[in-house]
Amino acid sequence: MPSKSALTTLIKNKAFELGFVLCGMSRAVFMDEEARRVEAWLNNNYNGEMGYLDNHFDMRVDPTKLVPGAKSVISVAYNYYTTEKQADPEAPKVSMYAFGRDYHKVVKNKLKLLFTYVQSVAGDIYGRAFVDSAPVLEKDWAARSGLGWRGRHGLLINPKKGSYFFLGELILDLELDYDHPIKDFCGTCRRCIDACPTDAISSEGYFINASQCITYVTVELRAEVIPDEFKGKMENWAFGCDICQQVCPWNKFAAPHQEPDFTPRPFLNMTKEEWQDITEPIYEEVFFSTPVKRARYEGLKRNIRFLDNND
Template identity: 40%
Template sequence: MIPTSPDLHELARAIKAWGRELGFADVRIADVDLAHAEEGLQAWLAAGHHGEMDYMASHGMKRARPAELVPGTVRAIVARMDYLPKNNEPGSAWRAREAARQADPGAAVVSVYARGRDYHKVLRNRLAQLAERVKREIGEYGYRAFTDSAPVMELPLAAKAGLGWRGKHTLLLSREAGSTFFIGEILVDLPLPIDEATSGHCGQCSNCIDLCPTQAILGPGRLDARRCISYLTIELKGSIPLELRPLIGNRIYGCDDCQLACPWNKFAQRAVLPDFDERNGLGDASLVELFAWEEEEFNRRTEGSPIRRIGHERWLRNLAVGLGNAASSRAGDPAIVAALRTRAEHPSALVREHVRWALGQHGA
């Protein structure tokens, strides 16, 4: 039985408290009217800015219509979970550490969010526990929990719920936590009281736009994913465009540059769950070290990691680009050249092509 109106207010307060007990830093509630986001989605898809991410277009405007995805839906419970690994000091220190890694041509830079356990699994599990806790309280009701796993516009939902605002880089920003967090949702058929959206606080700052290595951010809120290093190293299945390879530097999985440039990330919060602790030394590994992983070792070390999804072939492709770019300050480095030559006859044409390019950068 669905609770009465006064009980719904109490239930909403309880849901937020249960969410915090499960490791979520903030839990809020929004209605599911995203009509305001449809025009922008249509324009982005029409411009081809989604690249090879066909799944972004396959459901049409259903992404902006959660009630079509899950009939009966009237609210979204939206939760935030911080992911900064515990070995990173909050404030400016963690950003300085990451900048130093990027400046080291031999370092392999993996996006901070991907150094621990796959967030999809962590958040889905915790959201499922939260949904079940509600069921124990009120009985059967309609719901569906997900995180980055269903055709719905999660960031507009989170902004509408008041978890933050969309920054100029398109990521969600919070005054309390910057942007180093994951979000997940539970679509429900309960008419819970909704929270207020928050206003934007980017002001005149354009750091994320100005400092994007590939100039993928075309303007405030306008991202061409085809130029984004995260897209190039994770979503793109084929050859990385020649003109973009030098701009990738030593970033081998994802890119944090727009987050490192954002002043709000001095408020980034460390994770409360150990799931996001760094694994396999991915915060300190070298390009040569990771390039030596054979497929069996790659699969073993990335078990339970978001990195597993790109597979060993694209892992080597990305590392080859990083090793080629190391020539900017370490041209002809014997260790790098020797490492690249071990893959010169790799069975994958994709790997061989990127290795040849990298060797060419070293004049080898």
């Protein structure tokens, strides 16, 4: 078997070959500081109806509970930035991450290939792959692995690539060479805090009240009607919200992705009227296998209706 440092280099090179734009490693240890932060966040009920974020707290802060004998967490980032836009500026808006095929499958498949590669060079090792999975604090692992820092909007920012990427992790029972966190470059900037239309970001940043966030309201909230407090604040977002990323100065470094599966679907050409008239069969057809399916037809219709009546 190659040495620990040779193995680390081989894995990183393979990750880049598979299309990941960032890759870093951390020791798989209990996340003491992060655990206290998550506990405070949950105690404030900032998770809204996302009860699943309350579950398995032990697992979320201790990778050895997810992978017995875990020694390392490999964090990777997969770019989804595109310069393509929705054609009708009046049409209800969809967050950029949902323009193409559902990232869970795309990124997980890449991670499985990476894992197979690790086994081919490191032998009989055990591990698991995660993509946007509730039991893993993926932004914190990515920060520990030096992929970037957690900005005031809570997302991970890389100083050379911005923040438009998906994160994934491989948790392995294999020792590697470890990376280190990088500096927080938010400095005195408060653009995301000032731009957030629902004040979901705390006044000093770094704490997001998910139950106030348009992404949560349009994607996760299952209520039949959107609460009145969001009237006039949705800025025409029907699925997700990109405002805090759009205003972040570090995203001037974002470069378009090269992933065919993320090629924007034709729904980017839908007019406002077509959105308003959308039927369930059309919804099934145009959003097939995209992240927008998470909202379900009723949820998306509810969001569009709310925009029509209140924005």
